Amino acid sequence: MTDFTATRALFHLPDGICYLDGNSLGPLPKAAEARMREAITSEWGEMLITAWNRAGWMDLPRKVGDRVGRLIGAAPGTVVMGDTLSIKVFQALSAALQLVPDRKVVLSDSGNFPTDLYMAQGLIGALGQGYELRVVAPDEVEAALTDEVAVMMLTQVDYRTGRMHDMAHLTRAAQAKGIAVVWDLAHSAGAVPVDMAGSNAEFAVGCTYKYLNGGPGAPAFIYARPDISERVAPILSGWLGHEAPFAFDPDYRPGMGIDRMRVGTPPVLQLAALDAALDAWDGVDMADLRTRSVALCERFIAGVEASCPDLTLVSPRDAAQRGSQVSFAFENGYAAMQALIADGVIGDFRAPDVMRFGFTPLYTSDADVDHAVEVLARILRDRLWDKPEYHQRAAVT
Amino acid sequence: MTDFTATRALFHLPDGICYLDGNSLGPLPKAAEARMREAITSEWGEMLITAWNRAGWMDLPRKVGDRVGRLIGAAPGTVVMGDTLSIKVFQALSAALQLVPDRKVVLSDSGNFPTDLYMAQGLIGALGQGYELRVVAPDEVEAALTDEVAVMMLTQVDYRTGRMHDMAHLTRAAQAKGIAVVWDLAHSAGAVPVDMAGSNAEFAVGCTYKYLNGGPGAPAFIYARPDISERVAPILSGWLGHEAPFAFDPDYRPGMGIDRMRVGTPPVLQLAALDAALDAWDGVDMADLRTRSVALCERFIAGVEASCPDLTLVSPRDAAQRGSQVSFAFENGYAAMQALIADGVIGDFRAPDVMRFGFTPLYTSDADVDHAVEVLARILRDRLWDKPEYHQRAAVT
Known part of the structure; x- marks a missing residue:
């Protein structure tokens, strides 16, 4: 126990x-206090630029991603940290739409956190071409899984009421209709058991300042099912998602696996706090x-x-x-x-x-x-x- | 002196x-060490969630933005902090394209930092419809300012060579052809005098971990000329760029002025370090x-x-x-x-x-x-x- x-x-x-x-x-x-002092004083202060290698800063998004992955039932190498949940929603949704190119409807529900809907609105506005965001009541989602729908994008646990969707069931129902699935785990990660790998869902995203105690503005995470991560072209094609960031190529070539979901320079200090916060989960x-x-x-x-x-x-x-x-x-x-x-x-x-x-x-x-x-x-x-x-x-x- | x-x-x-x-x-x-200790121990540790109001966390992106703004000749209320430079490039470019809707070419140069070109490639791929990224040699930019060009997007100071574009001159030349302008100030902010307001450029972006000493992964900034910030619809329409984030509306309504360029929850710990780092510029x-x-x-x-x-x-x-x-x-x-x-x-x-x-x-x-x-x-x-x-x-x- x-x-x-x-x-x-x-x-x-x-x-x-x-x-x-x-x-x-x-x-x-308590561990975050000590770890931040170390990151600031010993790493930034003493190692300066060399800390990107010597203190492992460049690997933090993947290393911390694996630690979060363990808590959501994701295999090592399938989760990476960075940015905010809003940005990760944008990445996941844009990638999921590429998996179902012949359909135009994004299905979500009115229990979703507003920023997920807003980011979908922004993406759809940019894509044009008849894309549509369709929002139904939470208990109408299953009935709305028609063959018009490209992506089902839901937050598992409703931020207002705590109502929890059955992730495995809805994922199966969506995929049976050829629909790709994005789960927002903002109120799930560290709150309830999650079995990402077992669910077979294509993408998941979440934040780490709630139940994972990563601190104010802690970075978000994104999961991609390993067999599909290399089938999608990142819309937010930043240099740290490049196959060889330090080759400084003029053309973007997406990195291997989940690495392509990295974007810009990682927030090292926030990652250090989060990394320490995750110690509390060892053995839980x-x-x-x-x-x-x-x-x-x-x-x-x-x-x-x-x-x-x-x-x-x-x-x-x-x-x-x-x-x-x-x-x-x-x-x-x-x-x-x-x-x-x-x-x-x-x-x-x-x-x-x-x-x-x-x-x-x-x-x-x-x-x-x-x-x-x-x-x-x-x-x-x-x-x-x-x-x-x-x-x-x-x-x- | x-x-x-x-x-x-x-x-x-x-x-x-x-x-x-x-x-x-x-x-x-040195000030960043003490400020971080305060942010972690006194604010996060003692005030917990109430620090968003009591410690002013929610206002940090604007408050710190004004401090950065002073160093780049931008008026108060025209700069906001957040995300990474890659994300801010994406926002600025997408917004700038909206100002010139009848043209499809983004002009940049081969001295630009790769992530700027990569983000443009990602955006253009999503927009489709004939958009094109045209990259010329740095000394050929002015000649390439044709009436096909919608946006000129340049990094002022070349990351490899230090070669510096004449911002005022190129901005005038571009705008004379009806072209909107995005400047990347990554190697300018805190390095050389910049007169954003005087340049009349529409947008600027930059990072803060270089000459501004904000620490590894410090947040980026975005500037929009005040008369155009409300003419653009944010593509990254996150909840903190909403007119009323805590109304939890299902529909996105862009915030006032530069606030609409906010996206997700701000990285409070990184912002605290940056805020302290900016003290060194007082009186410079x-x-x-x-x-x-x-x-x-x-x-x-x-x-x-x-x-x-x-x-x-x-x-x-x-x-x-x-x-x-x-x-x-x-x-x-x-x-x-x-x-x-x-x-x-x-x-x-x-x-x-x-x-x-x-x-x-x-x-x-x-x-x-x-x-x-x-x-x-x-x-x-x-x-x-x-x-x-x-x-x-x-x-x-």
Whole structure:
């Protein structure tokens, strides 16, 4: 059994804070502090330019990619790090469309994170030629898998509600219709067991600052199924995706395998932080993680439903259909979340009325859950959210 | 007069190292160490998700963009940070093409850094419809400005030779033919005075890990002339370029002004390092910088030509046509550079035979120049480069 008391000790958790927002930004792993000091002082400071070789900076996107790969069931050499999730969505979608050149429809759902839809809109606008983004409700995706559809692009776990698609089932259903598949694992990687290789999906993308605790602005990842990575021509054909970046050829020649999904100079400092953050996953069994995640979520749901009658569960009640977060709707949800934060319980809010709580077994304890329920119940019972300052919207909510 | 002895003291320069590769990776500014510690420990560690507002993370791309803008003659609010230079080239080129919709030719030159050409190739491949990348020799650009050309996309200072285009002149010549202009300032920003606003060019892009000392993988910048930034539809339409990112609209609506060139979640840790690195520029007069840069380069050229007859100057002899680097060709240049590095003098090598030396007034002294000349002369005179280990190519050269 994975020892989650031991993993909790690997994180810096501020005094007096009950942190249930690791699905937005994971907390600071203690190892990241030390690793960053080394990257800055010993590598950048002392080795200077030679650190690209001597400290292995150039290989970090692949090395860290393999570590992320292990957590999503991807074979070594099939995942690479870089850029942001938005950019990786653009790359994956553009590549997936090349696999089905005779069709023009990208199918997604209204539970997708907006940036995925926005990036698809930008790509489709550039491609012209009748390409179309078709967005249906999450439970209508399967019925919408027609032979017009080129690519099914979905986020597995809904950022608002935590509703989780059945990746294996939908992938099979799509591929049976000749449709290529792109999964966004932003709320899956490190949150639930993922079996990329077993799913047979063509592409996956995700970010690493949520459940993987890589720090603010940590780089994204992209996975390509090994048999198709060399069948696609990268649209973002940057020099580090070139077969021989330091040959400085005037013409782009795509690199081997997943390397062609690299673009520009990698963010070494962010990668160093992420690399250290991934140490916390050494020895973590993803089945154990899932068991703990479900237990934490169920405990929270039971507690809130027993003591907060004004809140309505918007996450699926069936744990099998839920990621590692729980969301409740409440018309004064924004103000109630501000009141909670003011009292040291940090979740977050998603428009129009969703109070969102992330449960992250690496460092969330039963006591955290019970404390959060108690504070939330008090805020609702005593209408503590009804103060003017809690209704002022900040830039980032 | 700018005090360059004072600015040198702001950097960590390793003992026994003479660093002439700041045109590839600037050294560690002492302020960056402290700022990173704060960003990691106090902001990420203690404020967690609330740091997006409380520590101003969400505004960093604009705030740091304004600081970079000052160094390239751009007005506040016209520069934003993010991603890599490759991505910013893609954005700028795609936007510039929209300004001249009836033409299909992108003109560049063979002195451009390969990734700029690669990204143009990727974009043009996606656009189809007869778009063409036309690459001419650097001294043939002006003659190639025909009424077929939609966009002139050039790197001002050649990464191999240091040859510098006349930005104002070429921009005028291009615009007189109805051509939109994209300048890559990778080897200009912090190296030579740049007057973006005065040039009237539509777009500029650049990186910040060279002369701006932002650290390995520091984010890139993009400038758009204020009157045209809202005339273009971003192809990389990410959520942070949306008019209201936290409204989570299903449809992309571009943000105001340069904000629409933001894409995904910004790399906060890299931005913190860069922000601190920019402190070194407070009070630096760019005319003083240029005077010192020319003096350092001339001193190096004179010294090498007097003592290293085997080397051939490939940089322009006229300082007015040269950036802040000096390159010499030598058939055993790779091995000679390895021998130099082994002796503590760090420059770099660019295929096929170019030994490249960057001169960065903020921390390069006359004594550094004289020492580099002396070591180089000894290596050549005594053929110290002719050892097997100096001929083994590393991954990054």
